[in-house]
Amino acid sequence: MIKAKKSLGQNFLINESIIDKILNIVDIKNKTILEIGPGSGNLTSGILNKEPKKLIVIEKDENLVELLKDKFQKKIQILNEDVLKVDENILDNEILTVFGNLPYNISTEILSKWILNIKDENFWFDNLILMFQKEVADRIISDFNCKNYGRLSILVNWKLDVEKICDVKPKSFFPKPKVDSSILFFKPKKNIFKLNNPKNLEKITRIFFMHRRKMIKKPFNQLFNGNTKIASKMDIDLNKRPQNLNYKTYLKLTDEYEKLIS
Numbered sequence: 378m379i380k381a382k383k384s385l386g387q388n389f390l391i392n393e394s395i396i397d398k399i400l401n402i403v404d405i406k407n408k409t410i411l412e413i414g415p416g417s418g419n420l421t422s423g424i425l426n427k428e429p430k431k432l433i434v435i436e437k438d439e440n441l442v443e444l445l446k447d448k449f450q451k452k453i454q455i456l457n458e459d460v461l462k463v464d465e466n467i468l469d470n471e472i473l474t475v476f477g478n479l480p481y482n483i484s485t486e487i488l489s490k491w492i493l494n495i496k497d498e499n500f501w502f503d504n505l506i507l508m509f510q511k512e513v514a515d516r517i518i519s520d521f522n523c524k525n526y527g528r529l530s531i532l533v534n535w536k537l538d539v540e541k542i543c544d545v546k547p548k549s550f551f552p553k554p555k556v557d558s559s560i561l562f563f564k565p566k567k568n569i570f571k572l573n574n575p576k577n578l579e580k581i582t583r584i585f586f587m588h589r590r591k592m593i594k595k596p597f598n599q600l601f602n603g604n605t606k607i608a609s610k611m612d613i614d615l616n617k618r619p620q621n622l623n624y625k626t627y628l629k630l631t632d633e634y635e636k637l638i639s
């Protein structure tokens with residue numbers, strides 16, 4: 378029996394029906410698949426049974442890498458790396474379908490990095506099927522005017538369509554995590570709003586959401602030097618709160634900001 382490392386967010390998925398559900402969301406046969414954090418390989422086995430063209434896995438834990446090598450031999454390509462340090466844009470020539478029961482302590486970091494690194498519409502994946510802590514998943518799928526809406530949903534909505542597949546209870550994992558989980562399914566959007574630098578979207582949302590309950594007048598003035606003409610042109614009521622603006626408005630605001638600083 379392998380000992381799970383808490384520091385690496387190791388909660389191995391053991392519920393077969395959840396594994397089946399994950400495996401039946403998209404076609405795997407003859408596709409090139411990437412799995413993040415394969416752990417002891419429960420999901421990995423299921424993916425292999427579906428006969429992908431190729432399966433690449435990224436696992437940071439050396440001990441688990443040894444175990445995976447024994448278990449799967451040449452059937453999978455193993456990268457013993459930190460997923461945050463891998464350049465996902467050059468992993469493979471083919472478009473990848475990605476699976477991952479993510480380490481929860483870095484799940485938002487992984488997703489944000491991937492989104493920020495996509496050059497315009499050059500997606501390196503066609504599907505992302507990822508397990509998050511439920512509370513994080515709720516933030517990702519939240520719509521504007523809702524309690525959980527914020528920077529993460531705006532960033533995700535910019536480039537991806539997202540759908541919740543289901544929630545997953547702690548008892549589906551070993552060891553049991555303290556929190557509920559959710560499986561999300563992401564697909565690239567078409568006609569992505571163009572920005573010069575995605576970091577500007579991050580900056581705008583960081584400043585707007587600094588005080589969630591306050592009116593947006595102050596952050597707006599800070600970013601646009603009190604030029605309220607921009608707000609009236611965009612039909613933005615500065616007495617609203619940050620969560621009342623939809624993601625498209627944040628993209629347009631970022632565009633205006635980029636014009637201002639260029």
Ligand code: SAH
Nearest residue numbers: 387388389390414415416437459460478480
């Ligand atoms: N997918 C497996 C295990 C999920 S637990 C299962 O469902 O059974 C999270 C996995 O991610 C663990 O195997 C852990 O070692 C790995 N991991 C943690 N941090 C990582 C990182 N930075 N890069 C790559 N893998 C990581």
